[in-house]
Amino acid sequence: ISFDALAHKGSDTYWRLEQQGTTLSGSVDVAQSDLAVLGDVRARLPEKLRVEGCALQFDEGTPVTHSDGDYLSFPLRGTCAAEQPERAVTYALLFDLDVTHRGLLTVAGHWVAFTSGTRTQTVSFVPVSRGAQAWAAFTAGVHHIAIGWDHLCFLFALLMPSIQVN
Numbered sequence: 001i002s003f004d005a006l007a008h009k010g011s012d013t014y015w016r017l018e019q020q021g022t023t024l025s026g027s028v029d030v031a032q033s034d035l036a037v038l039g040d041v042r043a044r045l046p047e048k049l050r051v052e053g054c055a056l057q058f059d060e061g062t063p064v065t066h067s068d069g070d071y072l073s074f075p076l077r078g079t080c081a082a083e084q085p086e087r088a089v090t091y092a093l094l095f096d097l098d099v100t101h102r103g104l105l106t107v108a109g110h111w112v113a114f115t116s117g118t119r120t121q122t123v124s125f126v127p128v129s130r131g132a133q134a135w136a137a138f139t140a141g142v143h144h145i146a147i148g149w150d151h152l153c154f155l156f157a158l159l160m161p162s163i164q165v166n
Helices: 003-008 032-038 041-048 130-147 149-162
Strands: 012-020 023-031 049-051 054-058 062-066 069-080 086-091 102-107 110-114 120-124
Touching: 012 069, 012 086, 023 032, 023 054, 032 041, 032 069, 041 049, 041 054, 041 069, 049 054, 049 069, 086 102, 102 120, 110 120, 110 130, 130 149
Parallel strands: 012 102
Antiparallel strands: 012 023, 023 069, 049 086, 054 069, 062 069, 086 120, 102 110
């Protein structure tokens, strides 16, 4: 994919959470391009990423690559007061600097997107079936195409050759 094609792609942070009893584990992957803006990101993580009833700790970051570029991945672990199937999760890492930024969380097969307008959400730690995951991805994709006029124009351009004029 050309880097020019990523021109409309905003800033994202990928993170993953897993719960085993009262213990949380996972990682937070921050884009290298965002690190210059954030400064000491590891020091900021505990105040910007919170899980209800749990104390989180973040280890040193290691380089990783996602399809959209280079990231620094910070492993996390946490201890919770009690095991719960759902928890309120707060993400606010870059919203004060970039309102288009997103925090993309994967937990137990659920995908959750945090934006400047939705910084705290209740997430389920109960695993989701593959079928439910596929359906969620399909409906999110249809919604994404439907709300973007540029996507609709592209689909129209693909269909134009199939129209026969008599």
